[in-house]
Amino acid sequence: MAAEKASCSKKVVLCEEDIPRAKLPRENVEECTVPQLRRWLLCGGAKTSGKKADLVKRYKDYVKGGLHLKNLRDPDGGVHLARKKVLLGVMDEVDPPHVTDIFPKDGFHEDLTDLPFVNFGTVWKYMIESSNAKKQLSTAKPLVKGFNFFKSGNLVKVTVCSRENKWYLKSQVLPSMKKSSVYNCFILLLPNGHIKSAYCGCPAGVDGRCNHIAAALFGLEEFCKQREKQQQEQTSRTSQPCTWNVPRKRKGEVLPISQMKFKKHEHGKEKKAKERSRI
Numbered sequence: 001m002a003a004e005k006a007s008c009s010k011k012v013v014l015c016e017e018d019i020p021r022a023k024l025p026r027e028n029v030e031e032c033t034v035p036q037l038r039r040w041l042l043c044g045g046a047k048t049s050g051k052k053a054d055l056v057k058r059y060k061d062y063v064k065g066g067l068h069l070k071n072l073r074d075p076d077g078g079v080h081l082a083r084k085k086v087l088l089g090v091m092d093e094v095d096p097p098h099v100t101d102i103f104p105k106d107g108f109h110e111d112l113t114d115l116p117f118v119n120f121g122t123v124w125k126y127m128i129e130s131s132n133a134k135k136q137l138s139t140a141k142p143l144v145k146g147f148n149f150f151k152s153g154n155l156v157k158v159t160v161c162s163r164e165n166k167w168y169l170k171s172q173v174l175p176s177m178k179k180s181s182v183y184n185c186f187i188l189l190l191p192n193g194h195i196k197s198a199y200c201g202c203p204a205g206v207d208g209r210c211n212h213i214a215a216a217l218f219g220l221e222e223f224c225k226q227r228e229k230q231q232q233e234q235t236s237r238t239s240q241p242c243t244w245n246v247p248r249k250r251k252g253e254v255l256p257i258s259q260m261k262f263k264k265h266e267h268g269k270e271k272k273a274k275e276r277s278r279i
Contacts, residue, residue: 012085014072019043019080020153022072029059045073079153082179086156086172092181093172094201102199103168103186108159113227115160116167116193118220126195126217127209146214149173154212155219156182165191171216175202185216 016023022043024032032040037055038048044067046058062068074081085091127143149155154174161168167189172182183205188196195217198208205212 012081012088012090014074014081014084016043016072018084019072019074019076029056039075042075043072044068044070076153078179079174082174082182083153083156086174086182093184094181095184096186096199096201096205099186099199102188102197103170104161104163107161107163108168108170109161110157110159112158112160112220112223114162115220115224116189116191117228118189118193118217118224120221122193122195123214123217123221126198127214131207131209142209142211142214145176145211147218149176149211149215150218150222155215158216158219158223166196167191169216169220171219173200173212173215176211183212185212187213187216187220 021036021039024036024040026032029037034052034055037052037059041048041055041058041062044062046062046067048055050058082091123143127146128140154176156172156174158169158171160170169187169189171185171187173185174182183201185201185205186199188198190196198213199205200208200210200212202210202212204210
């Protein structure tokens, strides 16, 4: 089985859909920006130096010579190639020990629609405040690294299984350096969105507060944000506060009533200012 995985892993080839911004957004290459052209050339293994005219000429030469049809290069440290291997099932998976005694073995799916709400406060409370073993040494370092893992695409996918009013989540996160295997992270959520426990297959995931767990939690937070935004957009306008008849703010200076000066204006009559002589 391991030999079959190794042979399949070597045959994995990237396409434009696997790499973000590997395909030019416009048909006319002259309308593309310099960063877009440099990204395309970088994915093809070409030089990215020079002005826009040089980049356009290099692009046309690559297309004319058919070099763009060759295997693409992963410009982001191999994370996209590793992601594709994980999705194809040819990457070795590392499970935390004894997790099968706590989490279900089957019934996981990718539909996170009914997932309890998770926000940054929930992530902070679990990763930092509830760490009893590291109370004196607990810092925000795992949060920073975990957020970078999430933004860099190391979080491959998240599946969920709901049983007995509890939410069991399984996520797959790529390591930061050597991408020959993927870590399986298991997270147990309560109905109120709080994290009861978490487990990771990495050496630092003994207490369930490693960078990979943080990356998975930030992925859940981002999903809850997008879900809430979609729900607000779908809400009827009549059930939202009025935004088209809001009075504008007054620009006048705020004074106490004892300092205010009142004037009475009459149509057709102009009052002359009285000058008082100073003694």
